Amino acid sequence: MSNVLLRSFIVLALLLGSVFTTYVAYPVYADSGFVTVTATNSGGQTMISVSNSANNTGNIVSFTLQITGEGSFKSFNIQNDWTGTKTSPTTLAFSAITPLAPGMTTSFGIKTDQQAPTMTWKTSDGESGQIGVQQTSSNQGGGTIQQPGKNVSSNQSTGKTSATKTIQQPPKGILDTSTFRIIPATPSPNSHIRVVGFSFSALTNLDLYIGNDKIGSFSSDGNGNFVTTVLVPASEQPGSVNFILKDQQNDQKTFSTNIKAPSSRNSSLVTNIPLTLNVDPIYHRGETKTINGTDNPQSTITITLLDPKGNPITTSVVQSDKDGNYAMKNVVPTDRIFGKYSVTASDGKNQVTKQYNVVTTHNISVVSSATRYEPGQIVIINGTSISNQIVHFVVTDPTNQVIYSKDANVTSAGTVSMSYQLDDSAIKGTYEVTVTQGTDLVTIFFGVGQDVSQPITATLDKISYQNTDNPVVSITGPPSSTLNLIIVDPSDTQKFADIVNLGSSGQATYSFNLTSYTPGIYSAVVSHAEEKVQVPFAVGLSTNTGKISLSIVKNSYLPGDNIIIIGTTANANSLLQISLTDPNGQIVKTEQTFSDKTGHFSSFDFNLPSTAIPGTWKLDGTSGVNHSSVPLIVKSSKQAITISLDRASGAYTRGDIVTISGTDAGVTAEVTITINGNSTVIDKLPTSSTNRGDYSTAWQVPRNVNPGTYTVEASSVTGKATISMTIQ
Numbered sequence: 001m002s003n004v005l006l007r008s009f010i011v012l013a014l015l016l017g018s019v020f021t022t023y024v025a026y027p028v029y030a031d032s033g034f035v036t037v038t039a040t041n042s043g044g045q046t047m048i049s050v051s052n053s054a055n056n057t058g059n060i061v062s063f064t065l066q067i068t069g070e071g072s073f074k075s076f077n078i079q080n081d082w083t084g085t086k087t088s089p090t091t092l093a094f095s096a097i098t099p100l101a102p103g104m105t106t107s108f109g110i111k112t113d114q115q116a117p118t119m120t121w122k123t124s125d126g127e128s129g130q131i132g133v134q135q136t137s138s139n140q141g142g143g144t145i146q147q148p149g150k151n152v153s154s155n156q157s158t159g160k161t162s163a164t165k166t167i168q169q170p171p172k173g174i175l176d177t178s179t180f181r182i183i184p185a186t187p188s189p190n191s192h193i194r195v196v197g198f199s200f201s202a203l204t205n206l207d208l209y210i211g212n213d214k215i216g217s218f219s220s221d222g223n224g225n226f227v228t229t230v231l232v233p234a235s236e237q238p239g240s241v242n243f244i245l246k247d248q249q250n251d252q253k254t255f256s257t258n259i260k261a262p263s264s265r266n267s268s269l270v271t272n273i274p275l276t277l278n279v280d281p282i283y284h285r286g287e288t289k290t291i292n293g294t295d296n297p298q299s300t301i302t303i304t305l306l307d308p309k310g311n312p313i314t315t316s317v318v319q320s321d322k323d324g325n326y327a328m329k330n331v332v333p334t335d336r337i338f339g340k341y342s343v344t345a346s347d348g349k350n351q352v353t354k355q356y357n358v359v360t361t362h363n364i365s366v367v368s369s370a371t372r373y374e375p376g377q378i379v380i381i382n383g384t385s386i387s388n389q390i391v392h393f394v395v396t397d398p399t400n401q402v403i404y405s406k407d408a409n410v411t412s413a414g415t416v417s418m419s420y421q422l423d424d425s426a427i428k429g430t431y432e433v434t435v436t437q438g439t440d441l442v443t444i445f446f447g448v449g450q451d452v453s454q455p456i457t458a459t460l461d462k463i464s465y466q467n468t469d470n471p472v473v474s475i476t477g478p479p480s481s482t483l484n485l486i487i488v489d490p491s492d493t494q495k496f497a498d499i500v501n502l503g504s505s506g507q508a509t510y511s512f513n514l515t516s517y518t519p520g521i522y523s524a525v526v527s528h529a530e531e532k533v534q535v536p537f538a539v540g541l542s543t544n545t546g547k548i549s550l551s552i553v554k555n556s557y558l559p560g561d562n563i564i565i566i567g568t569t570a571n572a573n574s575l576l577q578i579s580l581t582d583p584n585g586q587i588v589k590t591e592q593t594f595s596d597k598t599g600h601f602s603s604f605d606f607n608l609p610s611t612a613i614p615g616t617w618k619l620d621g622t623s624g625v626n627h628s629s630v631p632l633i634v635k636s637s638k639q640a641i642t643i644s645l646d647r648a649s650g651a652y653t654r655g656d657i658v659t660i661s662g663t664d665a666g667v668t669a670e671v672t673i674t675i676n677g678n679s680t681v682i683d684k685l686p687t688s689s690t691n692r693g694d695y696s697t698a699w700q701v702p703r704n705v706n707p708g709t710y711t712v713e714a715s716s717v718t719g720k721a722t723i724s725m726t727i728q
Contacts, residue, residue, distance in 0.1 A: 186257055194228070200220040278292050389409075484500075519540030559610050
């Protein structure tokens, strides 16, 4: 039987005296692995050390302490990657932001109001069920708590507990549509790379290897996407390598590339800073936002606000600092009329003007015509929003795959609707509909073949704040449930915690202040039972990004496609604006984001409109004087099938794995890949396309194949496409 980390209970007698004393609790064994808890007391505080044995195969995801006799907890402190909550005067519950892996140890500091309270502890690997033995100081004969379906035995003299249980196979994390890339595509030894993936199962654990060497572990987010940073070992030698991504079932995806020798770059200094102006494009009544920009250091800038008719409202004077940055607050009165306003910045020599819209607090209200549908039925969404503006609908299935997207016009009366016919073979489960207009976003759910299972969601009203703001978190979950809300600071330490009670609608909002928050990137973590969502936000960041690098993961797109954006900034923890522009020069979407403490940023929030015209579109990243742009090709949805290889050179050696992919093969259509050489069919690979018309498969070059040039052909209902490859 495989080693697993079982939930375990044991009494921990802590004598909280003034003399430094060490107490070692009995280790609790689960199969051949175990968890060890020790306690040391010094200066009135007790340190609890929890060690996960290297023999275990399970991670510790929670740790609970409970006083079973007299006494109560006074305070506690935690290390990074953990959060804590005092759920009652006698109980502390700690949850892992990053699970405690086998061979690792973490510590918790506690204070109680008793000299020697009797306590029990419990660890969990996150699996369902209750397994364990509890001993108490008052029951010298010992006792066994045996749960249904579990076999549990107790050894009172040694404090050891053994147990057996049925282990379910871990969920499938890598799907047929899953893909990942590394940035840069040809890294150097001892360099950091960005690993970007999408279309995986939600919240699945993944391991990354170079050949047989494991170099990183991480998890996908709630949408099945991930962006993470790992280090290429310094021992890697230049040449051809395979990056292999594995899930818990040992399914895998491969990305083949080359390791290159390190190179050095020289950066140039900015000697003159032009006048710039940054304004949030959307305002609501009662909000306070920041207008900022750059100019030459110690410059005096005049800021003028103009109403929708062009009449001045206020004029303010600010001065740029030694780095050339300036900022001022802009408060929107609660009675300000809705409409488009202008902001002008002038330093006496140059002038810049930007516009923003004052809109209603809640733009969108939508509802589904039913909460449950059957495969083949038509889903109808009706609602209201700001008139004569585009509303974007995105439908996501239970595997977090986008199955439908549409841009809909709001009528002059403020009504909007969308309809989508489910496939006869539609997956059963809970579907999510995300509706956006500008920066306003709402989410609703419906079930297919079964009732809705309400998931936990959390969204913030903004992505960036000043410490005078009061963020608002919108939370959904099971109706009438109680959720935990924790704010984690830039050092991954708990900053604030509270309880959120959802009403019968399964919705609630929660507001908190940022008065004591220093500049940096924080996270709002909302959890319920074993489910948890995490939303990052920035406080007090500037637009001093330095050089911006912007890239996308595909070269061409179809209308309705999602655009995954990744990039870096020379300066960490900086704000920037990303915008999407069509071939006619019209900005289709713009949003603010920020780089993290390593200078990296990403966005999964951009989708091409379903009516996107073919041509060259453009993505822009702007922060102060810094700017980066990248083109993207949008093709007609009626485009014939395409084919590509994972190496631009098309050169491979015997034994290499070749990834063959393409687009426009038709919706869920059969695709046949044929490899030809000298008019002879070497191999034939059947596969199928997704509901977006994309396809991908892998072929290993036989070790007995002759060197030379070969043709790879893809054929489907939309035609045929070929590409050449060279086997060396």
